[in-house]
Amino acid sequence: MKITMAHGSGGKSSAQLMSEIFGKHFNNEVLSKMEDAAVLNVGGKIACSTDSFVVTPLQFNGGDIGKLCVCGTVNDLLMMGAVPKYLTCGFIMEEGLDVDLLDKLVESMAKQAREAGVIIVAGDTKVVEGDGGLYINTTGIGEIPEGRDVSSSNCKDGDVIICSGNLGDHHACILSHRMEIENNIKSDCAALNDIVDGLFAAGINVKTMRDVTRGGLGTVINEISESSGVRIELDEEGIPVDPEVKGFADILGLDPLYMGNEGKMIAVVPADQADAALAAMRNTEHGRNAAVIGRVKEGEGAFIRTRLGATRRFDVLYGEGLPRIC
Numbered sequence: 001m002k003i004t005m006a007h008g009s010g011g012k013s014s015a016q017l018m019s020e021i022f023g024k025h026f027n028n029e030v031l032s033k034m035e036d037a038a039v040l041n042v043g044g045k046i047a048c049s050t051d052s053f054v055v056t057p058l059q060f061n062g063g064d065i066g067k068l069c070v071c072g073t074v075n076d077l078l079m080m081g082a083v084p085k086y087l088t089c090g091f092i093m094e095e096g097l098d099v100d101l102l103d104k105l106v107e108s109m110a111k112q113a114r115e116a117g118v119i120i121v122a123g124d125t126k127v128v129e130g131d132g133g134l135y136i137n138t139t140g141i142g143e144i145p146e147g148r149d150v151s152s153s154n155c156k157d158g159d160v161i162i163c164s165g166n167l168g169d170h171h172a173c174i175l176s177h178r179m180e181i182e183n184n185i186k187s188d189c190a191a192l193n194d195i196v197d198g199l200f201a202a203g204i205n206v207k208t209m210r211d212v213t214r215g216g217l218g219t220v221i222n223e224i225s226e227s228s229g230v231r232i233e234l235d236e237e238g239i240p241v242d243p244e245v246k247g248f249a250d251i252l253g254l255d256p257l258y259m260g261n262e263g264k265m266i267a268v269v270p271a272d273q274a275d276a277a278l279a280a281m282r283n284t285e286h287g288r289n290a291a292v293i294g295r296v297k298e299g300e301g302a303f304i305r306t307r308l309g310a311t312r313r314f315d316v317l318y319g320e321g322l323p324r325i326c
């Protein structure tokens with residue numbers, strides 16, 4: 001069966017879609033009340049983030065748009081030191097979308113939400129003319145426990161920058177699908193609860209966390225340098241990149257340091273806690289390839305020491321590397 005305009009009518013077909021797909025997978029005590037708005041219990045400081053997901057193809061090696069739209073928003077909450085609690089989702093479906101595929105994607109979304117500790121408390125669907133495409137917006141709410149202060153503006157001279165793992169995997173995976181190149185490159189799409197929980201459980205005074213998404217490491221490092229008013233020096237040698245992804249990027253003239261990821265982050269920590277932070281990250285599933293990649297200095301701008309020993313400016317990405325990767 002395919003999605004038709006009738007599924008967006010608000011009538012019988014809409015109700016059927018709601019109960020047979022969304023209700024079935026997302027069922028929880030808030031959503032099942034079917035009120036006009038979800039009423040949530042939240043205390044203290046909350047973090048809120050929203051993101052729209054337009055990735056194509058909808059399914060890829062290592063994930064799909066359902067998994068991605070949970071991980072993306074959950075990770076943004078986590079990066080502020082928040083404990084992710086609630087998600088809302090808006091589905092924009094194009095006419096012709098396969099209902100069995102939609103069911104799989106919603107199931108994948110529900111599974112990832114359970115794993116990331118969030119419940120889906122509100123949602124909306126719309127059907128538009130088109131060619132079977134699907135776009136999902138998610139908004140997330142998380143609670144920030146007392147005493148946590150994580151921000152891009154917290155970095156100081158001497159701090160150490162740790163990257164949670166290999167860069168470029170998601171971007172290379174999506175590009176491989178789009179170019180119909182067969183390889184083993186898998187998206188790193190993942191919710192990073194384990195890494196963030198691990199850092200706080202180890203008592204690390206985490207200053208800054210950022211997930212390394214669209215625009216890659218180059219974008220994130222420059223934003224931190226600017227927000228904190230510091231110079232950042234990275235060491236290219238130490239930045240983890242999978243050899244297959246490196247080879248793939250080289251052929252296409254791309255740089256993994258500017259490629260998007262969906263399950264990688266950097267943490268900036270005080271120098272005297274760097275060893276403990278690295279150990280805590282490596283002790284988690286999603287941080288097992290973590291590495292120290294650079295340091296914070298007095299001054300301004302982002303710089304990178306290349307494999308050949310020269311130091312050059314590490315600029316932001318100019319132009320769009322690849323549209324619709326997330």
Ligand code: MG
Nearest residue numbers: 076210211213
């Ligand atoms: Mg982010």
